Amino acid sequence: MSRIQTKFSELKAAGKTALVPYVTAGDPMPNATVELMHLMVEKGADMIELGVPFSDPMADGPVIQKAVERALEHHISLDDVLEFVRVFREKDVTTPIILMGYLNPIEAMGFEAFANAASSVGVDGVLTVDMPPEESQGYLPALDACGLDRIFLVSPTTPAQRLQAVNAKGSGFVYYVSLKGVTGSKQLDVASVTEHMGALQKTMQMPIGIGFGIRDGESAFEMAKLGDAVIIGSALVSLIEANESKGLYDIYLAIGEKMTEFRSAIDRADALTAQE
Amino acid sequence: MTVDFSKFPDEHGHFGPYGGIFAPETLMAALEQLNQEYESVKNSPEFLDELAQDLRDYVGRPTPLYLAKRWSEELGGAKIYLKREDLNHTGAHKVNNTIGQALLAKRLGKTRIIAETGAGQHGVASATVAARLGLECVVYMGADDVVRQAPNVARMKMLGATVVSVESGSRTLKDALNEAMRDWVTNVDDTFYIIGTVAGPHPYPAMVRDFQAVIGREAREQILEKEGKLPDALIACVGGGSNAIGLFHKFLPDESVQIYGVEPAGHGLETGEHAAPLCKGKPGVLHGNRTYLMQDEHGQILGTHSISAGLDYPGVGPEHSWLKDIGRVNYVAIDDEEALQGFRDLTRFEGIIPALESSHAIAYATKLAPTMSKDQVIIVNLSGRGDKDMNTICQIEGIEF
Ligand SMILES: Cc1ncc(COP(=O)(O)O)c(C=O)c1O
Numbered sequence: 270m271s272r273i274q275t276k277f278s279e280l281k282a283a284g285k286t287a288l289v290p291y292v293t294a295g296d297p298m299p300n301a302t303v304e305l306m307h308l309m310v311e312k313g314a315d316m317i318e319l320g321v322p323f324s325d326p327m328a329d330g331p332v333i334q335k336a337v338e339r340a341l342e343h344h345i346s347l348d349d350v351l352e353f354v355r356v357f358r359e360k361d362v363t364t365p366i367i368l369m370g371y372l373n374p375i376e377a378m379g380f381e382a383f384a385n386a387a388s389s390v391g392v393d394g395v396l397t398v399d400m401p402p403e404e405s406q407g408y409l410p411a412l413d414a415c416g417l418d419r420i421f422l423v424s425p426t427t428p429a430q431r432l433q434a435v436n437a438k439g440s441g442f443v444y445y446v447s448l449k450g451v452t453g454s455k456q457l458d459v460a461s462v463t464e465h466m467g468a469l470q471k472t473m474q475m476p477i478g479i480g481f482g483i484r485d486g487e488s489a490f491e492m493a494k495l496g497d498a499v500i501i502g503s504a505l506v507s508l509i510e511a512n513e514s515k516g517l518y519d520i521y522l523a524i525g526e527k528m529t530e531f532r533s534a535i536d537r538a539d540a541l542t543a544q545e
Numbered sequence: 546m547t548v549d550f551s552k553f554p555d556e557h558g559h560f561g562p563y564g565g566i567f568a569p570e571t572l573m574a575a576l577e578q579l580n581q582e583y584e585s586v587k588n589s590p591e592f593l594d595e596l597a598q599d600l601r602d603y604v605g606r607p608t609p610l611y612l613a614k615r616w617s618e619e620l621g622g623a624k625i626y627l628k629r630e631d632l633n634h635t636g637a638h639k640v641n642n643t644i645g646q647a648l649l650a651k652r653l654g655k656t657r658i659i660a661e662t663g664a665g666q667h668g669v670a671s672a673t674v675a676a677r678l679g680l681e682c683v684v685y686m687g688a689d690d691v692v693r694q695a696p697n698v699a700r701m702k703m704l705g706a707t708v709v710s711v712e713s714g715s716r717t718l719k720d721a722l723n724e725a726m727r728d729w730v731t732n733v734d735d736t737f738y739i740i741g742t743v744a745g746p747h748p749y750p751a752m753v754r755d756f757q758a759v760i761g762r763e764a765r766e767q768i769l770e771k772e773g774k775l776p777d778a779l780i781a782c783v784g785g786g787s788n789a790i791g792l793f794h795k796f797l798p799d800e801s802v803q804i805y806g807v808e809p810a811g812h813g814l815e816t817g818e819h820a821a822p823l824c825k826g827k828p829g830v831l832h833g834n835r836t837y838l839m840q841d842e843h844g845q846i847l848g849t850h851s852i853s854a855g856l857d858y859p860g861v862g863p864e865h866s867w868l869k870d871i872g873r874v875n876y877v878a879i880d881d882e883e884a885l886q887g888f889r890d891l892t893r894f895e896g897i898i899p900a901l902e903s904s905h906a907i908a909y910a911t912k913l914a915p916t917m918s919k920d921q922v923i924i925v926n927l928s929g930r931g932d933k934d935m936n937t938i939c940q941i942e943g944i945e946f
Contacts, residue, residue, distance in 0.1 A: 324714065324845040325831060327723040328569040328730060334713055346843035372567060372830045377844030399567045399830065403557065422570040426733060431573065449571055450731040 272365040272393045273418050273441040276315060277476045277497060284543050286535050287498035288313055288489075289478060290505050290528065291369065293320035293336040294353055295345030297513050297520070302353045304517075305524065310364050312525050313532030318396070318500060321350050321370030328398045330453030332503040335510060347374045347383070351390045358391035367394040367420060367441075372408075380411040387417060394418030394441045402431075402438040409438055422446050425465055432472045442476040442498060445469060450481065453503030457482035459491045466495045486534035493538035501531055548871065550797040553864070558747020558834075561870060563863035566746040568833045571730045580748040582653055587755060592648065599644045600759065603677075604634045606641075608760075610767035610924070616894040623777065623917035625910055627897070627927040628764045628792060637900065637929030638757060638788045639670040643739055645756035647674035650737035657681040657736045661725040663690055663718035663784065664855030664902060665697025666929055667741030672706035674739075682706040685724040687717035690854040697933045715848040718784075718858045722832055742785025743862030746833030750862050757791025764924055765795050772922055778803040778913060781926035782905040783823070783876065784855045786862035788928035797873060806865060807909045809851035810878035820849035822861050823869050823876040836863040852881040852937065853901035855929075883908040885941065888931065900929035901937065 280287055290309045294302050306317050322340040375383045412419050418441025447462050479492045480500030492499045508523040558564045586592040600606040608629045617625045630638040658675045662668030668684040675682035688710045691698055701708050714720035729738045743750045768776050781789035783806040796802045811819035822837040829838040839847040839859035851857040868874040887908030892898050910925050939946040
């Protein structure tokens with residue numbers, strides 16, 4: 270069993286929903302990333318989604334675009350991202366790490382070289398935003414051969430037969446994009462997520478994470494009642510931008526606080542589910 | 546060579562290893578819907594009649610194939626014919642495509658049109674068809690291009706479009722495309738994205754090519770009528786590659802025809818400050834397809850430079866990548882200075898002011914024609930007119946505007 274699968278089965282046994290924060294590697298500066306990852310775990314993260322900076326993040330909203338620009342000012346490459354993971358693993362060998370990014374940096378490294386390097390430093394899964402299952406011949410086998418989970422996005426517009434393809438080709442968990450929009454959009458619609466979740470749970474033979482547009486404890490609470498994992502991106506990343514001028518200490522403080530808000534909201538939802 | 550060019554792309558949008566659909570999940574269903582709609586109408590007489598009528602009565606097709614006699618004599622080699630896409634309504638080839646895609650938008654019941662634009666010609670052509678159909682239109686344009694193509698920004702606004710100046714990234718065409726994709730992901734239910742070149746995810750590269758292929762169909766008939774034979778060479782500038790593939794496509798099986806695609810060498814291919822992925826780039830994935838890209842060793846897309854906004858793009862349509870690899874088309878480059886000289890030459894010898902994009906093709910003809918004999922024939926695609934470039938040219942030439 271992969272580290273991601275193990276984590277989900279532990280959480281399931283304990284009746285808990287996973288909290289999965291996102292951070293762009295190298296934002297706001299290279300030496301912050303590993304610190305931030307440990308801090309997130311300390312504040313209740315069950316897994317971490319680590320963003321691989323790409324010059325043209327076409328599925329991301331302004332908050333993550335700016336994070337990527339900050340990281341790229343430091344010329345953060347995929348090699349650097351893997352190095353962050355290696356250093357993180359010196360102190361933490363249990364928290365699953367998922368790389369999230371776009372295909373081109375991976376293609377530039379080469380699928381097999383990437384898969385080998387990623388698994389050897391301790392990456393557990395890869396989510397490639399612009400790589401749908403249809404185009405993934407060659408890529409998925411390379412990930413598979415190294416035991417990396419292949420995480421796909423599904424969205425409110427994904428038709429039923431595509432869900433089947435994701436079910437067949439994905440592993441670890443599936444990432445439900447809770448709205449039509451880019452990361453950081455504002456219009457999370459609980460009723461719509463509830464409606465889609467039914468069909469999704471019937472089709473998917475793996476856990477379902479919900480992300481995009483979860484901004485605060487309240488929305489995390491609602492999503493925790495529906496999914497197996499709650500994924501938080503822009504709401505955390507925006508705190509880096511807001512506190513950048515004050516320095517790293519203030520950034521850590523703000524992110525720690527926000528993580529606590531999400532964790533306790535999710536725990537409340539889990540407690541409620543347990544009662545029912 | 547025994548390639549059947551009509552069989553490409555395959556049903557998944559692949560031209561050999563290039564093309565495909567590398568899009569965010571939210572768009573996959575919309576792309577499939579567009580693909581099905583396009584497949585169902587592309588050979589239907591009713592759709593083709595409507596398209597042909599619009600091209601004739603609204604756009605002004607067929608465009609002339611004009612023998613540039615004085616300029617050819619000056620160069621002292623091959624006879625040069627210009628395919629006059631600059632005489633289309635709105636002043637460039639771009640409208641051939643927006644007319645076609647607008648018909649599809651209408652069939653799909655979309656009420657809102659979005660577009661990206663570099664030189665502003667595609668933005669104007671999109672705003673034009675939107676005005677004609679009474680659709681809302683939003684055009685994304687890099688902030689740097691908003692400044693250098695100001696006349697087109699004014700035209701788009703007059704036509705009722707909203708022009709969004711894109712400040713992110715390199716503030717040029719690629720960033721406008723990113724922003725248009727983000728809009729589409731968000732508003733996919735009611736919005737039709739009119740991509741302006743033969744790039745993007747399948748079916749765009751094939752569909753835009755088919756709409757632009759009218760250029761080459763006309764040119765082939767016209768040259769056979771005028772010269773009684775096929776041309777010896779074709780030349781077109783390549784940004785995303787739509788005017789080029791439009792001219793080339795009908796001629797691809799004609800093995801005697803040498804074909805040249807001209808990329809912008811900017812300050813020079815060796816300086817790194819250019820926008821010539823086919824001459825200097827490597828294959829990768831951007832904006833929904835696999836193709837040659839300008840990128841660094843880590844797969845980050847590089848900033849580009851060209852004097853012409855419409856060519857200032859780090860990628861290129863996937864069909865061109867394939868045509869390069871199989872050796873059917875030669876891709877060459879012309880720098881800013883050479884393009885400016887081409888601009889001056891055509892203006893002074895023929896009384897035709899070309900777009901800076903098209904001036905790259907003109908400049909290559911000034912190199913190629915003298916190496917050929919007087920009974921040989923070149924067709925240059927004059928993709929657009931130069932009115933939009935008055936700001937840039939006046940600044941360079943010291944003319945008060
Ligand atoms: C007149 C003209 N020619 C050429 C181009 C380049 O586009 P493509 O390579 O798709 O023809 C443009 C783009 O804006 C243009 O306006």
